[in-house]
Amino acid sequence: MKRILKSRLPELWEAINSNFDLFLPMDKGTLVNFGAYEADKNIRLDVLKTNSSVKEFVFPQTETYLKFKHSKKKLELTPVAVEGREYVVFGVRNCDAASFKIMDNIFLRQPVDTYYKAHRDRGIIVTFACNNPEETCFCTAFGIDxxxxxxxxxxxxxxxxxxLYLEAKSEKGERLLNSVATLLEDGDMADLEE
Incomplete structure (x- = not known):
């Protein structure tokens, strides 16, 4: 387990953004939604629920998946691969992250949705635990702690x-924490229980 002073989070985000496309919950007018990191934006880790889901990262609103060319009486179809850098979605609440388990069960079994898989493979999900869930939160009703x-x-x-304490839960998570290791110090789960 690692930790970083909350006052140093902007440094952490800058370091992550230099290696990955970074998305965080931020003010967008009167709403709070995930947006691309910019140093001057008002990051909102204090908000329990964003106005849109993290599903938009695996299901973009528009996406080119096929190009076609027509010449005379022939039609040529060319699949388009998902491209771009790996991305990090930082500050996802557990209830929103739980949706990935359900979607993976549908879209990653045979026949695998290759576009969904490509988006999932490129993404690194950083969840943010809730210390004080609201009365209206539904996590426990669905077995989510x-x-x-x-x-x-x-x-x-x-x-x-x-x-802020950070613990890698996957190989992608290990790679992310290793990429910013100079900013992190060792932490212990016992610190969280005090």
Whole structure:
């Protein structure tokens, strides 16, 4: 387990953004939604629910998946591969991350949805545990512990005092934490229980 002072989070985000496309919950007018990281944006890790789901990262609103060329009486079809850098979605709540388990069960079994898989393979999900879920939250009704790591987490995070604790939960998560290792210090799960 690693940790970083919350006052150093902008440094962490800059470092992540230099290696990956980084998305965080931020103010977008009167809404809070995930957006591409920019240093001058108002990042909102304090908000429990964004106005749109993280599903938009695996199901883009529009996507070219096939190109065609017509010449005389022939039609040539060419599949288009998903391209782009790996991305990190930082600050996903466990209830939202749980949806990936359901979607994976549908779209990653035979026949595999290759576009969904390509988007999932490129993505690194950093969940943010809830210390104080609202009365209206539904996590526990669906067997989701808001304070524990989600099964969909590549990196799970917990806030305690002046620190944010980070724990890799997958190979992708290990790679992410290794890419910013100079900013992190060792932490311990016992720190969270104090």
């Amino acid at each position: 808001p304070s524990e790591a989600s099964p969909a987490s590549d990196v799970a995070t917990w806030e305690k005092g002046d620190y």
